[in-house]
Amino acid sequence: MPKVSPVLLDEQLCFSIYSASKKFNHFYQGALAPFGLTYPQYIAMLVLWEDAPLTVHQLGDRLELDSGTLTPLLKRLEKQGWVTRVRSRTDERQVLIHLTEMATAKRDEVYQRIGQCQTLLGMSNKEIDTMMTELVTVKEQLDNVSNNRLITKKVDDLD
């Protein structure tokens, strides 16, 4: 075994991102509490407000979530009156997610609320852009690398 450096939690980029993600989640969940939306429910609504109706699959592509997560989430949104789930007539495999009238009516209220949150965050557009660009780079690396042999072979087989 070659000499190995210690791995410290506080130096891990992954933990910084994991931790920030949880804080964002908590922040938006609190801010959206008056609407009764969780963070994942909120991002689903964002996509639908952009372009409804969508199939479960299309929504999953945008959110990077599969039906195992979305099906129960959408059932909860339906129960709370935000969306309707309708089997497509032209392709019975698909389920189309439509906005309800309530969802359409409340869109601008939510948009405004989110705008207030972004103001509270106190970051300039430039800062946000910079950070998002860096994150895109990291995510691309992670995508590229996820098919690497490192994660497909046993550790013992490595040099």
Next chain:
Amino acid sequence: MPKVSPVLLDEQLCFSIYSASKKFNHFYQGALAPFGLTYPQYIAMLVLWEDAPLTVHQLGDRLELDSGTLTPLLKRLEKQGWVTRVRSRTDERQVLIHLTEMATAKRDEVYQRIGQCQTLLGMSNKEIDTMMTELVTVKEQLDNVSNNRLITKKVDDLD
């Protein structure tokens, strides 16, 4: 209702971070598969390798997780032979998490594996530092703002 701008998913910093966090999670989970560790289990082990034994509370402080998450996670780590959970004799309320011999023995293997992952990511230490500094700023803002009235009052009460 004042004029409101649309909120687009692809412009949301929170979604970039949420998405990156999931990709990191997936990446490490794959890389650590030979050890049978999930990502949260791995970060728990990182902290314990730095400074075991720790109480559940101390571990939770480092990881920003509560006993509701940690108790079952630690039971799984115990079942897999990484840690032992022992009631403190001096204070029966506390449970001390100790490393097993196996955990101590495998530490450098895991460290090495993580080192390889970081190399694969292809980021310089400078780039990583920059990004982590920015993330700290965002997290501080989120902490400061989480007690704001925005998230403690009903939306109707807002100006």
Next chain:
DNA sequence: TTCCAGAGTATTGTATACAATTAAATTGCT
């Protein structure tokens, strides 16, 4: 010493995530 407020952990209930499997519908191929 007895009682009680607070600390530490576990438990319960709800909501994600995601791999793996199932089931139904559609497409493509012959």
Next chain:
DNA sequence: AGCAATTTAATTGTATACAATACTCTGGAA
């Protein structure tokens, strides 16, 4: 048309997260 391969959602099982609650223990006040 007939049928295998594919597509799409839903389901199942495991593992986080976290709020709220329960329970036990500890230390201090009366």
